[in-house]
Amino acid sequence: MRITKHRQEILDVLDHSEEALSASAIHASLPHINLATIYRNLESFVEAGTITKLNLGGEEAQYEIQDEPHHHAICNECNKVIHFTVDDEKLVKEFALPGFLITNLEVTLRGTCATHKTKTK
Amino acid sequence: MRITKHRQEILDVLDHSEEALSASAIHASLPHINLATIYRNLESFVEAGTITKLNLGGEEAQYEIQDEPHHHAICNECNKVIHFTVDDEKLVKEFALPGFLITNLEVTLRGTCATHKTKTK
DNA sequence: GCTATAATGCAAATCATTCGCATTTAGTAT
DNA sequence: ATACTAAATGCGAATGATTTGCATTATAGC
Numbered sequence: 270m271r272i273t274k275h276r277q278e279i280l281d282v283l284d285h286s287e288e289a290l291s292a293s294a295i296h297a298s299l300p301h302i303n304l305a306t307i308y309r310n311l312e313s314f315v316e317a318g319t320i321t322k323l324n325l326g327g328e329e330a331q332y333e334i335q336d337e338p339h340h341h342a343i344c345n346e347c348n349k350v351i352h353f354t355v356d357d358e359k360l361v362k363e364f365a366l367p368g369f370l371i372t373n374l375e376v377t378l379r380g381t382c383a384t385h386k387t388k389t390k
Numbered sequence: 391m392r393i394t395k396h397r398q399e400i401l402d403v404l405d406h407s408e409e410a411l412s413a414s415a416i417h418a419s420l421p422h423i424n425l426a427t428i429y430r431n432l433e434s435f436v437e438a439g440t441i442t443k444l445n446l447g448g449e450e451a452q453y454e455i456q457d458e459p460h461h462h463a464i465c466n467e468c469n470k471v472i473h474f475t476v477d478d479e480k481l482v483k484e485f486a487l488p489g490f491l492i493t494n495l496e497v498t499l500r501g502t503c504a505t506h507k508t509k510t511k
Numbered sequence: 512g513c514t515a516t517a518a519t520g521c522a523a524a525t526c527a528t529t530c531g532c533a534t535t536t537a538g539t540a541t
Numbered sequence: 542a543t544a545c546t547a548a549a550t551g552c553g554a555a556t557g558a559t560t561t562g563c564a565t566t567a568t569a570g571c
Contacts, residue, residue, distance in 0.1 A: 271537055271548065292528080303551045304411070308528060312547090326444045329527065342490050353487055364497070366474055368504030369463050377496040383489030392517060392568055413559080424520050431518090450558065461543060 270313060275302050279310050280288035280319070280334070288350055289323055325350065325377065342378040346385035391438060396423050397431050401440070401455070410444055410452035424505055446471065446498070463499040467506035 270276075282298045283290060292311060296304045311332050314320040323331040325343055331350075342351040361371050391397075403409060403419045413432060417425045432453050435441040444452040446464055452471075463472040482492050 273537070273549065274404075275550080301447065305529075305552080306550055312529095324447055325456040326445055340485075342485075342487055342492070344490075345493065346482060351487065351490060353485065357484060360497075364461075364463075364474070364476060364499060366463055366499075369465075369499070369501055371463070371499050371501040372466065373500035375500070377479075377498070378485060378490070378492050379494035379496070380490055380492040394518065394568070396519075426521080426560075427519050433560095 270317060271319060274312075275299075275306060276310050278302065279307060280314070283320060283334050286333075289325075289333035291329035291331055293329060295332075340376040340378070342380065342382075344382035344385060345379055349382050349384075351382065370373060391434060396420075396427060397435075399423065400428060400431050401435070404441060404453060404455045407454075410454035412448075412450035412452055414450060414454075461497040461499070463501065463503075465503035465506060466500055467502055468506075472502050472503065 279295060279302070282295050292304065292307050295311075296302065296307050301305070301367060302359050311320065311322070314331070315322045319335060320332050321335045323333065323341070325331060325341065327350055337354065338357060339352045341353045343349070344351070355376065357374050360376075364374070365373065399420050400416060400423070401418050413428050416432075417423065417428050420428070424461065432441065432443070436443045436453070440456060441453050442456045443452065444462070446452060447460065458475065459478060460473045460475045463474060464470070465472075476497065478495050481497075482495055485492065485495070
């Protein structure tokens with residue numbers, strides 16, 4: 270994969286972001302890059318394993334740099350995504366299914382984040 | 391929510407299906423019901439908690455009857471979805487995040503199902 | 512049965528994502 | 542440095558899933 274200025278910029282934006290970003294969010298930060306190009310590059314990065322594509326529910330997919338493997342907790346109120354890690358090895362053992370070879374483990378929690386906890390009925 | 395013939399048919403199809411179905415799959419089984427109506431009803435059922443909407447990766451969302459809570463293992467080769475259960479209570483304790491109130495727990499495994507295990511490189 | 516309201520069909524509108532194709536550019540060989 | 546080839550871009554149009562507006566019809570209560 271070639272190292273183009275665009276690709277560097279896209280990775281840069283993702284790298285400096287605390288949260289996962291959608292293609293359009295990236296495009297908002299880099300309006301000079303065509304949206305189709307952003308999609309194409311994101312896809313390339315996902316294939317290369319550089320970033321991860323998240324389908325957390327609704328409309329747009331979110332993308333994030335693949336640092337260490339982690340999981341996601343999503344606030345029902347504000348859709349904020351919090352990262353957390355657990356002992357994946359251990360979980361994989363717990364989840365052992367007959368005949369199923371686990372290559373990837375994804376835990377998604379839904380709930381209420383600290384900021385909105387009090388507001389919950 | 392009114393009990394209409396259409397709604398009963400849709401639930402029936404989901405009830406008799408081993409796997410989660412997409413809106414278009416349901417429409418294929420019930421071609422006399424308008425696709426928009428199917429979408430509207432699926433949404434109502436989700437709100438009512440009767441069914442669950444799954445966003446397992448790609449294109450279409452999948453819907454399934456909400457029996458007992460369970461999780462999903464998806465085969466990378468054939469996209470078959472296998473259900474499994476674990477001790478959710480226990481996991482919630484393990485995952486405890488400071489300031490985050492967990493209301494829902496979703497585990498998604500990716501890997502290779504029994505049928506395709508041998509074919510993996 | 513009569514009525515008010517929710518459900519349905521249909522077609523058009525949205526929205527995210529993808530594609531085709533002509534043009535430009537990175538990486539490489541000359 | 543210069544020329545070349547394949548990959549990367551931009552742009553606009555195409556797709557595909559899902560939603561919406563609105564006129565029509567059916568359901569639940571009276």
